[in-house]
Amino acid sequence: MKKYIFIISAVFLTLLSCDKDYNSIGSNIIGEGNYNFEKYEAQNIKAYTKPTGAVQSNNLPINALGVFQNPFFGQNVASFVTQVELDDTDPILGYDIEMQSIDSVYLYIPYFSHLDPNNDAVGNDPNLYILDSISGDSQLPFDLKIYESGYYLANNDVNDPTQGQKYFSDEKSTIENNLVSTPLNNSSDVLQNNNFLFSNDEIIIYETDGNGQKVDNEGNPVTDPADWVIKDRMDPGMWLDLDKNFFLNKVLLANSNNLLNNNNFKEYFRGLYFQVNPIASNAAQAQMDFSKGYIVIQYHSKADTNSTTELKKKTLKLNLKGNTINFFENTNSSNYQTILDASDPVNGDATLALRGQVGSGAFIELFDQNELDNLRSKNWLINDAILTINVKDLGQTNASRIYLYDATNNTYIYDYYLDPTTNYDNKLNKYTFGGLLENNSETGEKKYRIKITSHIRNLLNTDVDELAENVLLGLVVTEDINVSTLRSIKNTTTFGNELIPTSSIMGPTGTVLYGTNVSAADIAKKMKLDIYYTEPK
Known part of the structure; x- marks a missing residue:
């Protein structure tokens, strides 16, 4: 198993150094895929929202304090x-x-x-x-x-x-x-x-005398702030x-x-x-x-x-x-509660709502068994795979980043693990893996994209059973992409899983997304998975 991971890591880093369409640190935008290759769009992807209920919240790396009113949630x-x-x-x-x-x-x-x-x-x-x-x-x-x-x-x-x-x-x-x-x-x-x-x-502490009066350099009480001696400056x-x-x-x-x-x-x-x-x-x-x-x-x-x-x-x-x-x-808005109540794990949801802290996440099924068997039979060389999720503007303040993980085994997916990219702002680390909010300044459209190339490559082509498993994926907002640990859900029936990423508990932000069971009018906004491949000779 460790040997296999090493080989995959080496291959990934080689591809990363050669792929001119990968994101640069300044843009924070994933490339659209290599159009010299053929493209396949997954046909039976399904996603739905689930509320978390109470979450394990002791000893978090970062804690929240205060009152926040999200315009939508x-x-x-x-x-x-x-x-x-x-x-x-x-x-x-x-x-x-x-x-x-x-x-x-x-x-x-x-x-x-x-x-x-x-x-x-x-x-x-x-x-x-x-x-x-x-x-x-x-x-x-x-x-x-x-x-x-x-x-x-x-x-x-x-x-x-x-x-x-x-x-x-x-x-x-x-x-x-x-x-x-x-x-x-x-x-x-x-x-x-x-x-x-x-x-x-800024917090400034001044030198004082025995009576608590601010003093100058010679220790004499003075009233002019320009003469006060600064003892300490604090952020x-x-x-x-x-x-x-x-x-x-x-x-x-x-x-x-x-x-x-x-x-x-x-x-x-x-x-x-x-x-x-x-x-x-x-x-x-x-x-x-x-x-x-x-x-x-x-x-x-x-x-x-x-x-x-x-x-x-x-x-x-x-x-x-x-x-x-x-x-x-939480005091949920009626619009947010309507989305939670409409959750449909059988057919998928038209609208997904992700909310941090005590909120909600989404689960994604990429393929049904027939489609998966068909793709595996083709023996394609997988060059790229991009999951695109469009933002549905319902007046919310959108989270700056979302995080995709393996919800079957409660761990990260390989694309997250293999991404070495860093940024001066560590919240933008792993920018090749993606999940960053993208805003089209011309059209006003917003979306998130996540590269899952290694995940799809393993799913379709490897003989290692644990890597080839068609796992359920989880999708949540993240306060810190560098934190990949998970915490317990108090009522597992509510969420449908025992654990949730710690990073989703650390912040109050949320986002609303187009799902998979959308109306005909919204078909262009539907969540999609594009797979770029080369056919064997």
Whole structure:
């Protein structure tokens, strides 16, 4: 088996280097196929939509937070819970610990962002940034509350300790029934809680004196911002001031055994819950790497018990690491629900709807047995195979990429595996495999194309049974083409499969497509598979 894969890889790379119609990094468009070859269009392709229902959403590589209203699919609300770890275990906190007025507790989680090309900041001017991975309207707020969670997120399944614990996207009540604090982000600044906004502002921290006043280079308090000394500059991110008394009592004054190691600490302080509630139907939702986030606790203490020892300012850092769960709540639009209700696995669907997170995917059957047997009998040399799927414009915001996989064996197909292409934007990696949204600026038509040459070559010509299997293909939106792992479906009857690609759970985007059982008026838009071949002499 490994030998066979190596041979296929070598052949694929040779073809890739010679095929002038393959996509370039700049265009992100798959070639139309080599017209020096004959072309065959699959006759009996069938596709249909299936809703996922609740999905396994613990320990995702990237998590969502916020409110997103897709113009076609409806509203999605994403909340999140995470464990917390000590940056340094068994810390030496000092004696006579107290929090003074100049001390604070803050949380920081960087957003995905990049410098604005028009940035011309100099000196103390803040740099201009553009936020990445934000869906919706970032100028509209939502209600954000952060609580201490009293529910322990286990590593392993209680009933089978050899298996990792699975948590699902609809288990929000498990956490909310075990909250053990009032909201911790209780700042008087409503932009940090009741009217939270994702901000693209650079975060600048200035040097201060013992009274919290900003100072110049000589340590003198000054009021002119031009004279302030910058201590640190941080990329845009979630910055929340948290309840000082809570962290004083919960962490700084905790029994030392609770701070001895992170196993003890996570049993004692079981995590933080980021609860999202909509204010309006729409706002914004961000994809975030919470593991890059942390909490800084500022306090004062003495180095020893001597009554004359001076109180010194210190900090303790907590990292947002450990087990996590993302919770998703959908309010489906009537139009989207109509497509889900019309799913027809027997005859195929006229319209396919793919939606991320807790949404829907499609299944594709490329050939019936008669057509497959006929094609195998021809012994064609397969040069190219392209699956073309046209976008049906029903007012939706379309996903930038879709992902085709083997839904019978729950794995990637060979064309994905064999594609070595990379891009400066890693979301555009494997661009030869395709699945990127293509927009015809002249006609306004949109489509996705996916090269499945190796898959068809194996299906028609190989003697290796597992490669020649006429597998059911799955089609989903993807937030990250580089992630090919899969997660469990809670109700397999709903989706018709036990697993779904992890990358489809990581983002809220969706797309609507022409299917295979289309009307006569839409026949030109029907999903199609073109196979380019050479007949044997």
